[in-house]
Amino acid sequence: MMTMKKKSVRVIKITSAFALLIAFTLFPAGSPRAADKVITIGGTGCALGGMKEVARAFRAKHPEVVFHFPPSLGSSGSIKALLAGAIDLALSSRPVSEEERKQGAVSAEYARTPFIFATSHKGWLPDLTIEKLAAIYAGETKTWPDGAPFRVILRPAGDADTAYLKDMSPAMDKAVQAALSRQGMVTAVTDQDAAEMVGRIRGGFGALTLAQLVAERRPLKPLSVNGVAPGLRALADGSYPYYKTLSLVTGPNTGEETRAFIKFVNSPEGRSILAKTGHLVLRDGK
Numbered sequence: 653m654m655t656m657k658k659k660s661v662r663v664i665k666i667t668s669a670f671a672l673l674i675a676f677t678l679f680p681a682g683s684p685r686a687a688d689k690v691i692t693i694g695g696t697g698c699a700l701g702g703m704k705e706v707a708r709a710f711r712a713k714h715p716e717v718v719f720h721f722p723p724s725l726g727s728s729g730s731i732k733a734l735l736a737g738a739i740d741l742a743l744s745s746r747p748v749s750e751e752e753r754k755q756g757a758v759s760a761e762y763a764r765t766p767f768i769f770a771t772s773h774k775g776w777l778p779d780l781t782i783e784k785l786a787a788i789y790a791g792e793t794k795t796w797p798d799g800a801p802f803r804v805i806l807r808p809a810g811d812a813d814t815a816y817l818k819d820m821s822p823a824m825d826k827a828v829q830a831a832l833s834r835q836g837m838v839t840a841v842t843d844q845d846a847a848e849m850v851g852r853i854r855g856g857f858g859a860l861t862l863a864q865l866v867a868e869r870r871p872l873k874p875l876s877v878n879g880v881a882p883g884l885r886a887l888a889d890g891s892y893p894y895y896k897t898l899s900l901v902t903g904p905n906t907g908e909e910t911r912a913f914i915k916f917v918n919s920p921e922g923r924s925i926l927a928k929t930g931h932l933v934l935r936d937g938k
Contacts, residue, residue, distance in 0.1 A: 688716055688717070688718045689716055689717045689718070689909045690717075690718050690719075690720060691707075691717060691718070691719050691720070691740050691741065691909055691910050691913055692719075692720040692721075692722070692738075692739040692740045692741075693707070693719060693720070693721055693739065693740065693741045693742075693743065694721070694722045694725040694729070694730040694733055694734075694739045694741075694742060694743070695724075695725060695726075695727060695730040695741075695742050695743025695744055695901075696724070696726055696727045696730070696743055696744060696745040696812075696843065696898070697724030697726070697842050697843025697844050697864065698745065698765065698843045698860070698861040698863055698864040698896065698898075699743040699745070699863065699898050700721060700724065700743065700867075701863065701864055701866075701867025701868040701929065702763075702863050702866075702867040702925070702926055702929040702930065702931055703721075703743060703917075704719075704721060704867070705867060705925050705928075705929055706916070706917055706922050706925050706926065707719045707721075707913070709916075709921060709922070709925055710913055710916045710922075713916075714912075717909060717913075722739070723842070723844070724842040724843055724844055725739075726812075726842070727742075727743075727744040727745050727746050727812065728746075730742035730743060730744065730901070731744060731748060731752055731757055731901055734757065734901060734902075734903045735752065735755050735756065735757060735903055737903075737905065740906065740907060740909075740910045741900060741901070741902065741906070741910050741913070741914070742757075742900075742901035742902075742903075743898060743899070743900065743901070744759060744898070744899045744901050745812060745896045745897065745898055745899075746812060747759060747899070748899075748901060755903075755904075756903050756904030756905075757901055757902070757903060758901065758902050758903075759899040759900065759901045760899060760900050760901075760902075760914075761897055761898070761899045761934050762898060762899065762900050762917060762918065762926070762933070762934060763863075763897075763898045763926050763931035763932060763933050763934055764887065764895045764896065764897050764898065764931070764932045764934065765861045765862050765863035765864075765887075765895060765896055765898065765930050765931050765932065766861065766862040766874075766882035766883070766884070766886075766887050766892055766894060766895050766930070766932075767813075767816060767859065767861055767882075767894040767895050767896050768859070768860055768861060768862050768865065768874045768875070768882040768894075769785070769857065769858070769859055769860075769874070769875045769877065770847075770850060770857075770858065770859075770860050770865060770870075770872040770873060770874050770875065771850065771855075771856060771857045771858075771872060771873050771875065772850055772851045772852070772853070772854075772855075772856045772871070772872055772873070773796055773800060773854075773855050773856070773857070773873070775796055775797070775798035775800055776796065776797040776798045777796070777797075777873065777875060778796070778797055778875075779876055779879060780875050780876065780877045780878070781877070781878055782820060782821050782823065782824060782877075782878070783823065785820070785824060785827075785877075786821065786823035786824050786826070786827040787827070788802060788804060788827075788857070789804060789817070789824065789827035789828050789830070789831045790826070790827035790830050790831065791830065791831065791834055796855060800854065800855045801854070801855045802855055802857055803838070803853045803854065803855040803856050803857060804831060804837065804838075804857050804858065805838050805839075805840050805846055805849045805850050805853070805856060805857065805858035806828075806831055806832060806837050806838065806839045806840070806858075807839065807840060807841075807846065807859070808839060808841060809832050813846075813859055814828060814832075816859075816894075816896075817859060820894070838853065840858070843860065843861075843864055844868075846858050846859075846860060847860055847864060847865070847868065847870050847872065850872060851870060851871060851872055860872070861896055861930070862874065862882055862883075862884075862930035863898075863929060863930035863931050864930070865930065866928075866929050866930035867929040867930060877892070877894065880892045882894070884927070884930070884931075884932045887932050888932055895932075898931070900914055900917065902914070
């Protein structure tokens, strides 16, 4: 009988989603006054940068409102925090579940953003195809065209990005599974961890979103797939088919200030800010 050897994987350690709520990141900096109205927003890491820009514009019109943005809670963690009353608004890259709906969670899509492959490598870059991506994740392609080592940054096995990668094709499913079990791989828990590792490690390569790359001003190069660059126009016309859908999730006790902010997100000014930060703004849910 064959026995399976345990593989070592380096994982960036973070605390649990609810522990992170203790370490609120105030936006903008400073302690709120007693008269301030506070809106706490948490969610998938890829949506935080763009929403902070929208919040900045909202606060310019409503200086009495202070925003708290905890570190990345992920979609599931933020919805759980919302229903527990720990945050006021959740940003999710997945639909709410039936159980979450029963508890009062309501989601409304507000944008899509290209799901991209990015690198910090400065040398000759390949034109990716699904077959080439599968070879990279399977470990069959070990170097960039100029000879620099490929360093693939993975996400945890249960992460939504990992599931998305595996769903791209049967070959990708097999390749990503092989990567997760391979020794010496680097696994980043959050979207921000992933972007930081892709940028810092020589030859770094990984999956992100255009919204995160643009809104956080990450010095990374997005790569074309099947000859198509991952831009908003290509996403809109269907020539670039890989994307995440982002939703605002409210709870049964969503307050007046939060609803006013949601209205601003969907206003012409809010939509314009999102469009400038890598979001394809949805209109009438389409």
